[in-house]
Amino acid sequence: MENNLAVTPATLVITFALVIFAMVISYKQELGLTKDIAWGITRAIVQLTIVGYFLKYIFNVNNISLTLAMVVIIILNAAWNSSKRSNGLPNSLLISILAMTLATSVCLVVLIASGSLKLVPSQIVPITGMIASNAMVASGLSYRSMDSLFRDQHQQVLEKLALGATPFQATKTIIQEAIKTGMAPTIDSSKTLGLVSLPGMMSGLIFAGVDPVKAIGYQIMVTFMLLATTSLSSITVVYLGYKQYYNDEEQLVR
Amino acid sequence: MIQFRDVHYQVKDKQILTAINFAISTGEAVTIVGPSGSGKSTILKLLAKIISPSSGSIEVNEQNISTLPSASYRQQVSYCFQQPVLFGKNVRDNFQFVYDIRAKEYYENHVLETLASLDLKPEILDQEIADLSGGEKQRVALARNTIFMPQVLLLDEVTTGLDLTTKSLILDWLADLNAKQNVTIIKVTHEEDEIAASTRLLEVNEGRLTENGK
Ligand SMILES: Nc1ncnc2c1ncn2[C@@H]1O[C@H](COP(=O)(O)OP(=O)(O)OP(=O)(O)O)[C@@H](O)[C@H]1O
Ligand SMILES: [Mg+2]
Numbered sequence: 001m002e003n004n005l006a007v008t009p010a011t012l013v014i015t016f017a018l019v020i021f022a023m024v025i026s027y028k029q030e031l032g033l034t035k036d037i038a039w040g041i042t043r044a045i046v047q048l049t050i051v052g053y054f055l056k057y058i059f060n061v062n063n064i065s066l067t068l069a070m071v072v073i074i075i076l077n078a079a080w081n082s083s084k085r086s087n088g089l090p091n092s093l094l095i096s097i098l099a100m101t102l103a104t105s106v107c108l109v110v111l112i113a114s115g116s117l118k119l120v121p122s123q124i125v126p127i128t129g130m131i132a133s134n135a136m137v138a139s140g141l142s143y144r145s146m147d148s149l150f151r152d153q154h155q156q157v158l159e160k161l162a163l164g165a166t167p168f169q170a171t172k173t174i175i176q177e178a179i180k181t182g183m184a185p186t187i188d189s190s191k192t193l194g195l196v197s198l199p200g201m202m203s204g205l206i207f208a209g210v211d212p213v214k215a216i217g218y219q220i221m222v223t224f225m226l227l228a229t230t231s232l233s234s235i236t237v238v239y240l241g242y243k244q245y246y247n248d249e250e251q252l253v254r
Numbered sequence: 255m256i257q258f259r260d261v262h263y264q265v266k267d268k269q270i271l272t273a274i275n276f277a278i279s280t281g282e283a284v285t286i287v288g289p290s291g292s293g294k295s296t297i298l299k300l301l302a303k304i305i306s307p308s309s310g311s312i313e314v315n316e317q318n319i320s321t322l323p324s325a326s327y328r329q330q331v332s333y334c335f336q337q338p339v340l341f342g343k344n345v346r347d348n349f350q351f352v353y354d355i356r357a358k359e360y361y362e363n364h365v366l367e368t369l370a371s372l373d374l375k376p377e378i379l380d381q382e383i384a385d386l387s388g389g390e391k392q393r394v395a396l397a398r399n400t401i402f403m404p405q406v407l408l409l410d411e412v413t414t415g416l417d418l419t420t421k422s423l424i425l426d427w428l429a430d431l432n433a434k435q436n437v438t439i440i441k442v443t444h445e446e447d448e449i450a451a452s453t454r455l456l457e458v459n460e461g462r463l464t465e466n467g468k
Contacts, residue, residue: 155339162302163398164329165355249306250324 005208059122067121071108071128075100078136082237085140087147089254090244092237096139099236103135103229104128116221130201130222131229134186138230139237142182146238149174150245150254157252167246175238182234183227190223255280256301256406256438261310263296263461270296271461274310280405281436283429287449288458294442295336297458298408301440302333314406329356332404336411336442338395345386345394346379352401368397373423389420396424400431407431409441413448421445 019041026033058066079096086092108128111117117127150157153174160170168175193199194216198206201222205215245254256278263271271293278284286294299305300312303324312319319327340348346365353360366376372393378386386394392412399407409428413421425448431437443449457465 153341155335156341158304159335159339159341160351160355161324162304162328162333162335163352163355164325164327164332165351166325169325169355249303249320251303251305 055121055125058125059120062121064119067119067124070121070125071104074125074128074132075104078132082136082139082143082233086143086237086241089143089147089241092143092241092244095237095240095244098240099139099233100132100135102236103232104131106232107131107225107229111221111225131225134226135229135233138182138186139233141185142178142234142238143241145181146174146178146241149177154252161250161252167243167250171242171245175242178238179231179234182238183230186226186230190227193219193223255313255315256440257313258297258301259311259313261300261307261312263293263300263305264308269461271300271307274463276456276463276466278438278440280438281432282454283432283439283452284441284454284456285449285452286440286442286456286458287444288464292458293461294458295410298333298410298440298442301406302331302408303327304333325355329402330404331406331408332399333408334395334399334410334412336414338391340383340386340391340394340398342383344380344382348394348398349379349401352398356402365397365401368401369394372397372427389416392416393420393424396427403431403435403437406438406440409439411442411444413443413445425451 019037023034023037025031026037058070076097079093079100082100083089083092083096086096089095108117108124108131111127112119117123157170157174161167189199199219199222202212202215202219205218206212245252247253258274258276261271261274262269274297286297288294296305300307301319303319303322306320314322314327314331319331342348342351349365350360362379365379369376369378374390374393374397378390378394383391396409396412407428413424416424428439428441432439441448449455455465455467456463
């Protein structure tokens with residue numbers, strides 16, 4: 001996709017001036033956001049510059065083990081972030097790593113095997129990022145929802161156990177609810193695709209001059225993939241996670 | 255046959271039960287009494303395996319209960335909570351649940367019989383949980399524990415706050431279970447008349463058993 005896309009220095013300068021304008025307003029109006037904005041743009045500039053050069057390097061080297069190493073780093077990062085949502089659940093990092101690895105590898109394998117994706121870093125890395133970040137958000141939501149449901153329904157769960165239910169039976173409604181919560185944003189956004197927003201990948205392709213009809217093909221593929229990813233990751237963290245609320249005498253311990 | 259052997263229970267540094275020893279034979283009806291906070295509910299929860307002793311052992315039919323599969327054990331030693339919570343949308347969901355967990359098909363006729371024995375009308379099945387009165391809630395909870403009759407029934411202040419009619423109804427119903435179906439009943443109560451009428455008394459004070467007999 002060689003093309004003449006480029007951001008001119010003039011554009012950067014002018015948009016930066018707009019940021020300064022925002023900071024001045026924040027300062028004058030005492031919104032207390034000046035520092036935050038400054039910190040935000042500094043981080044954005046530094047992180048993106050590093051990532052830009054890093055990606056350029058990786059794409060140029062085009063080495064399989066380096067690409068896979070990149071995939072592993074993305075997965076670990078996503079898992080770390082998702083497990084932070086679990087409110088200190090034992091083994092949550094391990095569970096998250098498993099969930100992210102499962103979701104990412106299933107999607108990557110399917111996409112590569114079916115020929116839509118080539119094993120080159122410029123395709124693998126961005127797609128992995130997209131999958132992992134969705135899996136991260138979905139599993140994080142599931143963790144959080146599961147934890148608050150356990151808190152709200154503590155007495156109910158105890159009653160069910162006392163009636164002779166297994167932990168799974170006593171937790172079934174919580175499990176269903178937590179998985180639903182994790183998947184809801186993806187399902188909702190798939191309903192409004194193209195109507196409310198043109199999603200990032202499709203916008204990018206159209207921007208780069210790809211025929212919109214082809215771009216839509218990609219977007220449909222991505223939508224399938226994200227639905228699969230969010231369900232896989234939510235199901236994994238919830239099914240493995242709920243057990244951490246019990247001990248091996250089937251008592252509620254959290 | 256239930257046996258507590260030197261049972262201690264503590265949470266963090268807080269000693270809640272100390273050196274509890276007692277035995278209860280099958281088919282007995284026992285009343286546990288003691289001041290608020292003395293550890294009565296804790297004894298029932300230990301026996302129901304909702305929690306485990308910090309040390310000592312609890313045996314039922316000569317088996318240490320910590321070695322028994324919890325879910326099926328709890329179906330036989332059934333605990334009815336102090337202020338029980340019903341779940342689901344309506345009353346029927348609660349009965350459906352006790353069938354589901356046993357992989358048994360829901361049989362409404364049997365549920366209706368149990369409800370009738372507690373003077374509850376069939377219409378109550380479709381009533382929403384939030385609309386029940388306190389006495390109805392308590393009786394639905396008791397029915398839920400006894401649709402499949404356990405060997406041991408653990409009752410935590412099930413008559414507290416009820417009017418005299420409902421209270422004596424529940425007491426007669428329990429006496430019936432005990433006499434006709436040989437269900438062992440261990441109940442906690444603060445009610446003077448129940449204490450006076452009981453055949454065997456266990457008294458708990460500050461986490462210790464201070465009386466064991468009548
Ligand atoms: N998980 C726990 N953590 C801390 N303290 C606890 C815990 N469980 C019970 N306790 C304490 O143990 C004591 C005994 O509690 P328990 O519920 O057995 O009392 P009780 O005799 O049933 O009282 P009541 O008649 O008011 O129901 C109380 O002081 C209670 O606060
Ligand atoms: Mg109590």
